[in-house]
């Protein structure tokens with residue numbers, strides 16, 4: 212069994228309009244389970260890792276369904292506790308052409324958002340990595356503190372910290388949270404950051420006017436200077452030609468000054484882009500845990516992200532062999 216990776220974050224129900232419809236255009240919604248950090252755990256479990264989720268769900272049928280869905284894909288859910296309260300929801304309508312996708316959150320005061328009493332020393336026992344994201348601290352003071360506590364405990368215990376910026380402006384606005392001050396404390400504990408120039412600008416109080424690879428490279432330099440524990444910074448590079456046609460690449464920077472860029476992938480008819488950043492994060496972590504070389508692990512992460520664009524739902528339900536086949540250009544023939 213490979214190294215244990217634990218992911219801390221909220222489990223959510225996604226209620227989405229069918230196809231490309233607007234919300235409630237017809238009276239039906241599709242249900243998927245999501246949550247940025249849980250998405251990473253599912254991907255890692257699919258790649259064969261010992262992946263666990265630490266979370267708090269409502270002690271009702273919705274909480275049970277969310278936990279059951281993680282178990283179905285091999286995620287360890289022993290540290291997901293159920294308490295009285297409500298599950299967080301998000302509504303989604305997929306965009307198309309020139310109409311962007313829209314997310315409507317209904318998650319205020321969820322069981323997860325209220326909780327901050329985690330015994331991190333116990334929960335992190337045996338873990339090699341802790342994965343966190345910017346969604347949890349954006350929910351409110353309790354989860355912001357829980358995320359900071361988790362990152363600090365991990366560092367004390369020698370557990371590596373992975374943090375995905377996942378900036379959610381709508382969530383920060385609901386409670387006027389000081390994103391810069393809170394995220395800075397988490398960035399300070401991270402060994403691995405998934406962040407671009409915009410995430411770094413928020414934390415370092417800079418303005419992020421420029422775009423593209425150079426903007427990320429410059430911001431990465433500032434992040435390595437500001438945060439001495441930081442070893443790697445990875446980011447996707449996305450050019451959007453329309454809502455469902457993108458060019459995707461990715462970059463990886465290391466503390467030793469090396470810079471890697473993966474090839475461009477053309478995504479012509481995107482099925483679902485939610486969770487693609489999480490798929491990238493899981494792919495990069497898989498590569499690091501497996502000891503892949505930087506170019507190889509970056510390409511694997513990008514391949515995983517590309518494949519997620521083909522799948523409805525938040526989870527990237529692909530095996531490592533499928534990602535390998537894509538990055539080694541095995542072609543698109545029907546497998547039979």
Ligand SMILES: Nc1ncnc2c1ncn2[C@@H]1O[C@H](COP(=O)(O)OP(=O)(O)OP(=O)(O)O)[C@@H](O)[C@H]1O
Pocket residue numbers: 375376377378379380405406407409410413447449484485486487488489490
């Ligand atoms: N307004 C913003 N301020 C700061 N950072 C932002 C902002 N908007 C996006 N970002 C950051 O840019 C990066 C890329 O964002 P993007 O919306 O493309 O999501 P993703 O991480 O690729 O996909 P997903 O989160 O759906 O899995 C993320 O790290 C995100 O935190």
Ligand SMILES: O=C(O)C(=O)C[C@H](O)[C@H](O)CO
Pocket residue numbers: 223245246247248250301346377379485486487488489525
């Ligand atoms: O937006 C959020 O807070 C979610 O966690 C829902 C999705 O699963 C997430 O955005 C995917 O990264």
